[in-house]
Amino acid sequence: MNELFFSDYFPQIATEEDIRKIDEMITGRYVSERMKTIYRRLLGPQGILGASMFYADPLGINLLMMERLKTQSASLGYQVNVEDGHFISADGRHTMIIAHTSVPVTDSAGSKKLIGALKEKLDMLPPYISADIVSGHLHTLSNEKVIKRDIRLTIGIAAAGFMLLFLLVFRDIRAVLVFLIPAASVVLSMNISNLMIGSLSYWVAGLGTVIAGISVDYGIHVFVAVRNSGNASKVIGHVARPIMLGAVTTAGIFAAFFFSDIEGYHQLALFSIISIFLSLLLALTILPQFLSKGQWLFVRKEAGEGRDRGPRTRAVIITTVWALLLIAALTGSFRVKFDSDVVKLDGSEREVFQAEENFHETWGGKDAGGILVVSGGSYEEALEKNDRIFRQVKQQAWGDGFRSFSELWPSLKTRNENAVRWNEFWRGGKEEELRRLIRESTLKYGLRDAAFTPFFRRLYIQTPLKGGDGGEFISAMKERFVQRDRDMYRVLSFFPDERGYIDKLSGVAGSHEGTFIVSRKALSRAISETLAAEMKLFAMIATIFIVLLTLLFLKDLKKTLLALVPVITNVLVLLGIMSLFGISLNIANLIAGIVAMGLCIDYGIFMTYRYEHDLKRSAVLAVTISAVTTLIGAGVLLFARHPALFSIGLTLVIGVLAGYVSSVVVIPALEKIFSSPAGSE
Amino acid sequence: MNMTSRKTCYLLFLLMIMPLLRGTLSGDAEAAAGDGNSPSDIRALMLRIENRVSDFSTLRTDFVQEKDLAIFQNRIIIRGRIYIQKPQRIAWHVDEPVKYSVLITDRVIRQWDEDTDRVQEISLSGNPVFRTVIEQLTAWFSGRYVQLLDEYAATVIRERPLEIEFIPRDTSNVKNIIKSINVTFREDGKYLQKVLFREISGDSTTILFRNTVLNAPLDEKLFRVKPSRKLGQWMPFRISFRGPDKQIFAHSGK
Numbered sequence: 001m002n003e004l005f006f007s008d009y010f011p012q013i014a015t016e017e018d019i020r021k022i023d024e025m026i027t028g029r030y031v032s033e034r035m036k037t038i039y040r041r042l043l044g045p046q047g048i049l050g051a052s053m054f055y056a057d058p059l060g061i062n063l064l065m066m067e068r069l070k071t072q073s074a075s076l077g078y079q080v081n082v083e084d085g086h087f088i089s090a091d092g093r094h095t096m097i098i099a100h101t102s103v104p105v106t107d108s109a110g111s112k113k114l115i116g117a118l119k120e121k122l123d124m125l126p127p128y129i130s131a132d133i134v135s136g137h138l139h140t141l142s143n144e145k146v147i148k149r150d151i152r153l154t155i156g157i158a159a160a161g162f163m164l165l166f167l168l169v170f171r172d173i174r175a176v177l178v179f180l181i182p183a184a185s186v187v188l189s190m191n192i193s194n195l196m197i198g199s200l201s202y203w204v205a206g207l208g209t210v211i212a213g214i215s216v217d218y219g220i221h222v223f224v225a226v227r228n229s230g231n232a233s234k235v236i237g238h239v240a241r242p243i244m245l246g247a248v249t250t251a252g253i254f255a256a257f258f259f260s261d262i263e264g265y266h267q268l269a270l271f272s273i274i275s276i277f278l279s280l281l282l283a284l285t286i287l288p289q290f291l292s293k294g295q296w297l298f299v300r301k302e303a304g305e306g307r308d309r310g311p312r313t314r315a316v317i318i319t320t321v322w323a324l325l326l327i328a329a330l331t332g333s334f335r336v337k338f339d340s341d342v343v344k345l346d347g348s349e350r351e352v353f354q355a356e357e358n359f360h361e362t363w364g365g366k367d368a369g370g371i372l373v374v375s376g377g378s379y380e381e382a383l384e385k386n387d388r389i390f391r392q393v394k395q396q397a398w399g400d401g402f403r404s405f406s407e408l409w410p411s412l413k414t415r416n417e418n419a420v421r422w423n424e425f426w427r428g429g430k431e432e433e434l435r436r437l438i439r440e441s442t443l444k445y446g447l448r449d450a451a452f453t454p455f456f457r458r459l460y461i462q463t464p465l466k467g468g469d470g471g472e473f474i475s476a477m478k479e480r481f482v483q484r485d486r487d488m489y490r491v492l493s494f495f496p497d498e499r500g501y502i503d504k505l506s507g508v509a510g511s512h513e514g515t516f517i518v519s520r521k522a523l524s525r526a527i528s529e530t531l532a533a534e535m536k537l538f539a540m541i542a543t544i545f546i547v548l549l550t551l552l553f554l555k556d557l558k559k560t561l562l563a564l565v566p567v568i569t570n571v572l573v574l575l576g577i578m579s580l581f582g583i584s585l586n587i588a589n590l591i592a593g594i595v596a597m598g599l600c601i602d603y604g605i606f607m608t609y610r611y612e613h614d615l616k617r618s619a620v621l622a623v624t625i626s627a628v629t630t631l632i633g634a635g636v637l638l639f640a641r642h643p644a645l646f647s648i649g650l651t652l653v654i655g656v657l658a659g660y661v662s663s664v665v666v667i668p669a670l671e672k673i674f675s676s677p678a679g680s681e
Numbered sequence: 682m683n684m685t686s687r688k689t690c691y692l693l694f695l696l697m698i699m700p701l702l703r704g705t706l707s708g709d710a711e712a713a714a715g716d717g718n719s720p721s722d723i724r725a726l727m728l729r730i731e732n733r734v735s736d737f738s739t740l741r742t743d744f745v746q747e748k749d750l751a752i753f754q755n756r757i758i759i760r761g762r763i764y765i766q767k768p769q770r771i772a773w774h775v776d777e778p779v780k781y782s783v784l785i786t787d788r789v790i791r792q793w794d795e796d797t798d799r800v801q802e803i804s805l806s807g808n809p810v811f812r813t814v815i816e817q818l819t820a821w822f823s824g825r826y827v828q829l830l831d832e833y834a835a836t837v838i839r840e841r842p843l844e845i846e847f848i849p850r851d852t853s854n855v856k857n858i859i860k861s862i863n864v865t866f867r868e869d870g871k872y873l874q875k876v877l878f879r880e881i882s883g884d885s886t887t888i889l890f891r892n893t894v895l896n897a898p899l900d901e902k903l904f905r906v907k908p909s910r911k912l913g914q915w916m917p918f919r920i921s922f923r924g925p926d927k928q929i930f931a932h933s934g935k
Contacts (some may be wrong), residue, residue, distance in 0.1 A: 040779065042752065042757075044775060045818050046783075046814060047750070048814070048878055048886045049858055051882065092788065446755065448751065451752035
């Protein structure tokens with residue numbers, strides 16, 4: 001307790017500013033007021049055991065020290081007291097236990113075991129004590145639970161939707177095979193992926209219906225073509241090429257995710273590519289075997305030859321409306337922002353967030369600041385570097401919010417300088433002046449000036465200082481601010497976690513070797529920049545891949561451009577709608593956007609390819625059914641409670657719908673304009 | 682042996698065994714039994730005292746405080762009132778020689794004095810020294826004696842009235858401030874009669890408790906540090922009864 005008295009520390013840590021403040025206290029008026037205050041306080045309960053506190057500090061210099069402690073404590077962002085070795089909240093009604101675990105937060109099985117064990121212990125508490133667990137593991141488990149529930153729900157709805165669609169449109173029991181192909185592929189792919197990379201994460205598995213909706217297309221194209229021509233072997237030869245191209249482009253889009261460093265993307269890529277190629281294989285090999293047997297109830301014949309009929313004016317109107325729409329979407333697309341906050345894609349249940357909310361209400365820490373870490377080979381070396389940075393920051397106009405250990409316990413070198421300054425101040429006549437003022441003031445209140453002997457006895461500090469760790473009190477503070485890692489000492493400073501502050505502090509810290517900043521905002525920005533860079537790379541790879549492959553397949557620049565119409569429409573309409581409704585880009589909808597590009601190019605290729613091989617009407621039907629199945633697969637995700645799955649579903653629905661409509665409406669219109677001279681209608 | 686001599690023998694015997702009977706009949710027999718100061722005896726005694734003394738939800742008492750402090754030229758006599766509402770509220774009103782009030786809760790202390798007429802609030806969480814002082818006082822006045830044994834060694838000094846001396850252990854945080862604390866209990870053992878604090882600095886404070894009432898309803902106004910001025914405006918004098926002799930003191934309303 002005695003250690004807290006300023007005289008043990010203050011002369012060593014008093015800055016020039018502190019000396020100036022003390023100098024301002026040594027006036028007749030201040031000392032008289034102070035004596036009056038001391039007299040009053042001594043009459044109250046504080047006077048029973050606290051008189052010696054006043055004897056040792058007649059001026060109230062302790063308050064300067066307390067202020068410093070208060071700001072240091074607030075800088076951590078947490079309101080926590082340590083009492084008898086326990087963390088106690090400010091209201092005194094909560095205690096906190098911090099548990100270390102070797103279970104990684106990504107380990108689902110381990111998390112389950114860990115949380116189960118903790119809950120078992122908490123169940124033993126008496127009814128009047130409540131406890132909350134706050135842990136990343138809870139998010140893992142809760143997300144898993146939500147996604148599992150979503151998977152069950154979406155699979156059910158999608159399966160019913162697919163079956164209904166095939167039976168209603170095709171009116172043939174063999175259509176069930178078309179549905180079974182992607183279902184079997186997705187299940188097989190999950191098992192193969194599990195064998196190859198361990199276990200798939202739940203959010204990847206949650207995209208199963210989307211992958212099924214995509215890979216069902218190959219079976220649909222085969223089924224429609226065979227049904228319309230009635231001859232399986234002849235038609236397979238015609239449709240195999242565009243179907244394979246479609247599969248390769250879609251798989252290529254997913255393959256771009258292998259360029260990422262994020263493991264989840266690798267899983268998604270592997271799972272999707274295997275599903276797509278399995279579906280393709282089954283659609284081209286097994287399905288025709290069943291379709292060539294038995295009679296077709298009716299075989300649809302193509303309605304006409306050559307280009308689609310219809311007035312050229314209508315084509316021009318369609319194209320103009322489309323172009324205007326794209327221009328409007330393009331204008332809005334620049335306003336769409338990228339939101340890197342992955343927390344928003346956390347689909348944990350309300351109880352998990354509520355527990356964290358309760359925690360912050362009790363303990364604070366919601367706005368915990370950033371941390372500047374200063375390293376040194378020895379304790380004193382780290383402290384000296386910390387002092388230099390502290391002085392440099394404090395000289396800046398923006399340096400107010402910077403809280404450093406240097407304020408409480410600077411290096412031995414600085415402490416020696418401070419102690420010498422302190423002694424010089426008092427020897428320079430201030431001691432005599434204060435003695436005189438106290439003598440004059442005490443007389444007024446019937447007090448004895450000799451009572452303040454403890455203050456004057458300990459006024460001077462012996463220099464040079466011998467070092468030391470500052471005793472129990474500083475040792476307690478040291479635990480917060482100093483970390484030792486083998487032969488390396490790290491001293492922490494705290495600052496407001498704001499972008500402007502981080503930039504300025506980076507400028508100061510950058511000139512000192514072995515310093516770095518730990519900031520949630522900076523980390524979030526770094527993640528955002530990395531993700532944005534990755535996404536740009538994916539988008540670029542995907543675009544180049546799509547354009548090259550389409551060009552290679554169609555061997556015609558004009559046709560390639562036509563085939564790209566759904567892709568361009570998908571991207572711009574998606575961004576335009578997001579801008580209109582103020583939706584931000586995030587990791588989930590970016591993935592979905594890139595996948596939608598791969599799907600839309602399929603529609604473009606099919607619609608452009610259709611004239612070459614007598615597949616005009618069947619192509620439109622096949623593209624329509626493909627789009628509808630994808631929309632079902634993605635649309636069911638709109639029923640998902642998990643925000644990431646919902647976001648993916650929404651993006652795919654908008655993108656695929658835009659791509660589909662443009663492929664069946666705009667591509668024929670553009671073909672008409674390009675192929676027939678003006679006024680030919 | 683005639684009847685008179687037999688009576689004399691009985692009387693002598695009774696006189697001889699009287700101290701033993703007193704010890705047995707007393708609620709605090711261990712304290713009187715010679716070696717009642719062993720740690721286990723003291724703990725058992727403290728537990729019993731704590732059960733008795735802390736058995737209240739509210740308390741009101743007048744007090745007279747005598748302070749022999751190095752800083753005062755003369756001994757200071759302070760009179761006032763204390764109101765305790767468990768678990769964590771103590772109102773301390775000084776009526777003489779100046780008007781001064783303090784409200785102590787588990788987190789803050791709020792104080793007012795007539796001279797400045799300002800209410801000042803101090804957070805205990807940011808003031809560890811003050812907090813320790815307040816925690817000590819709260820423990821003494823609320824009757825939490827068993828927990829004090831971790832910090833103090835206790836010795837029974839007297840049994841009627843029961844007086845116990847507490848001396849800080851070497852490991853205690855308060856050993857640099859407190860020399861000893863002597864607590865004297867009322868005859869019925871239900872609350873304190875006197876507490877004497879001796880400090881290392883040579884200062885000492887004695888508090889005498891008078892007119893103590895346990896579990897009486899306490900008006901919320903008693904826990905306000907700044908008194909209402911309305912009463913003073915209406916009445917030129919404030920009248921209160923205090924002291925065992927119900928002596929009437931009259932104070933100026935201002």
